Amino acid sequence: MTDNPSPSEPLSYAGALLETMRGALASNPHSIIMGQGVDDFKGTFGTTLGLADEFGAERVMDMPLAEEGMTGIALGATLNGLYPITTHIRADFAFLATNQIINLIAKYKYMFGGLFEVPMLIRAVVGRSWGQGAQHSQSPQSQFAHVPGLTVIMPADSQSILDMYPYIVENYRGPVISIEHRLLYDLEFNVERGDPNRLENPLTSRLIREGSDVTIVATSIMVLEARRAAEHLAKTASIECEIIDLNSPSHPDADLILSSVRKTGRLVVADTSWRPYGVAAEICRMVCENDPSALQAPAVSLGMAPAPCPTAKSLEDAYYPNLTDLTDGIARLVVGREQHGVPLADETSMRDVYKSFKGPF
C-alpha cells in the first residue's frame, strides 16, 4: 500500500511463502504439508526448504506422483482432524486432482447439508517463460473460481501472502486454492508486518493505487505490470491509474470495483490466463449487470493469446501481454483514439525481470 507511512521491510515472494509455511507448522500442531518434493533439497522452490528437518518427515511429506490420490488423502485427513497443505509445483498438475477438488472438496460441506467442514490449503504454482510450454504455464483461476464451494486466491506480492496464508490456516474453515506465480518468487516487495488482524477479510480484492482516469483490475503478476504501467503513464502523460488487485477471483470485492469504475468511467482487466469465460469476462459481467452506464468507453481486457503456450521465446513474447501492450491499451482508452500520442513504456524494464529468471524452473 503506497500511502501507508508505517515502516516496511523488503521480503521476497518465496521468502513470504517459506515464512508462512513455517508459521503454519509452528502455530498448528495438526497442520501438515504434502507434495512432490516438499522435503527435497530444492524444497518447492525454497518455500518448504528445511521444514522437513525442523518439523519431521511426518509433517512435511513427499508424495508419490498421484495428484488425485494426494488430494483425496488431504480431504480424508482434514475430515479426521488434520490441516493439510498440498502443493503442485505446476498448476497444470492440479488438473489431475480436479475430480477431488471439484467433485468432492468443493461439495463436501453443501452436499452433506453442513455436516462436514473441509479446511485445507492447495498451493498451485503457475510457470512462465524460459520455455515452460503448453503444460507448465496454465493459470487455472477461472476453472476453479467457477465452482461454488471453492475459495480461490492469487497472491500478487509478499504482503498478500503474509495477510492471507496465516489467516487461512488459523481461521478459515473452507478449502482454499492459492494460485502462486513462479516469476514472482524471486522478486522482493516491501511488506508491513503490523497487526496481522488489521484486515477484516483478507480473502478479497485490494486497492493498490488510487487514480482518477482509469480502473485496472489485475491478477497475480499482472498487478506488477499494472504498477509499472501506472508509474510510466503518470510520469509521461499525467494519466492516473487506479489499480485493484483482484486477489480472490472467487470472492472479488464488487463494491470496490464498481465504485472505482463509477469514479473513473474506464475499465481495463489484465489477467494471467485466457480472456473468454475468465476473469476478464467475469469482471465485465459484474459491471454490465450492476452499472453498465458507469462505463464511458468500452472495456479493455488483456490476457494470454487464445492458444496453448508456445515454447519459442519469439512466440512466447507475443503470447503474453507485456508492458507495451498494457500502456498502449490504457492510453487508447483514456485518450479515446488509436493515435494517442502517449510514449509507450520501455518494455525491456519488465523483460529484465524475466531475463533474471533462469530455468529449468
Place this chain on the structure above:
Amino acid sequence: MSGDEDYKRMFHQALRIRLVEERIIDLYPSDRIQSPVHLSIGQEGAAVGVCNGLRDTDLLFGSYRGHAYYLAKGGDLKSFFAELFGRATGMAGGKAGSMHLAAPDVGFQGCSAVVASSIPHAVGAALAARRLGKDQRIVAVFGDGATEEGVFHESLNFAALHDLPVVFVCENNGYAVHAALSARQAYSISKLPAVYGIPYTRIEEGADFVAVDKEFTTAVADTTGPKFIEIMTYRSKEHVGVADDFHAGYRTDVEFRDWQAKDPLVQDTALVEEYQPAIEGEISEAVNFAETSPLPAPEDLLADVI
C-alpha cells in the same frame, strides 16, 4: 447362547435394511422419492458383517450404493427417509438424496457418487488417526468396478508405503453396471493387494453376515497396517433403480436363485416372520415422519456453500 444372539441381532439388522429397501421399491412409482437409488438388496450381509465389530468412533467411507452401510453403521432411519423425500429433516436437509448419505455422529463419513473417489479419504483419515494418536479403525467400502480407477491404486500405494491402518473392503458383486468383470478387467482383484504388499482376505459367502463378521474381525485383528478384504456378494436389482433386470441379457436369474438359496433372509422364514411386523412398523413411522416433514426453506439453497 451368544452365538445365537449374534446371529439374531445381525439377522435383524440385515432384514431391516432389506425391508427398508423393499419399502423404497413400493414407494418409488409414487415419485415421492425423486433420487436415483442404488439398492443393496442381496448385499446386506456384507454391510452388517463389516459393521458389526465397528464402534461409532470408527470411520467408514462409502459409495453411492450406501443405504446398507448407513443403516448398519447406525444412521438414523427417520432422517434417512426424510432425506430421500427431500425434506428439511433429512440427514443433509434434502441436499444429499440417496447417493450422499452420511452420519458423522456414528462414524459414517460420507458417500460419493463418483466411483472410487472416497477410497483416498479413508487413507487420509487413517493418516490423521495415526498422527493424532486416535484409536480408530478406518474403512473404505467400494465395489469391484472401483478397482479399475487410478485413484484406487494411488490409495493402496500410499497406504502401503506409510503402513497406514486402513481397511479396504471391496464388495464384488460380479458386475460393473451391466458388464461382467471378465469383460472389463485384465487382472484378478485378488492379486492386486499383493502387488502393494497388503494382506488379502477373501470372504466367499457375503450373504452370511456371521461369517463376514468373523472373517473380517480376524483379518483386521492386527491393526498396524493396511488390510484388503474382498467380499463376494450379489446385487439382485438393477444397477440403479428398483427393477429386476434379468431380462436385459447380461445376466440370468439362475445365479439369482443360487444366491437366494444361500441368503438367510430368504431361508430363515421363521425369523423373518418374527421380526417383520415390528420392523415394518418402524419403517412406516419413518416414512410418515418424512412425509409430514417440512420442505427445505428457500434460504437453505445458498446455505453451507463455503
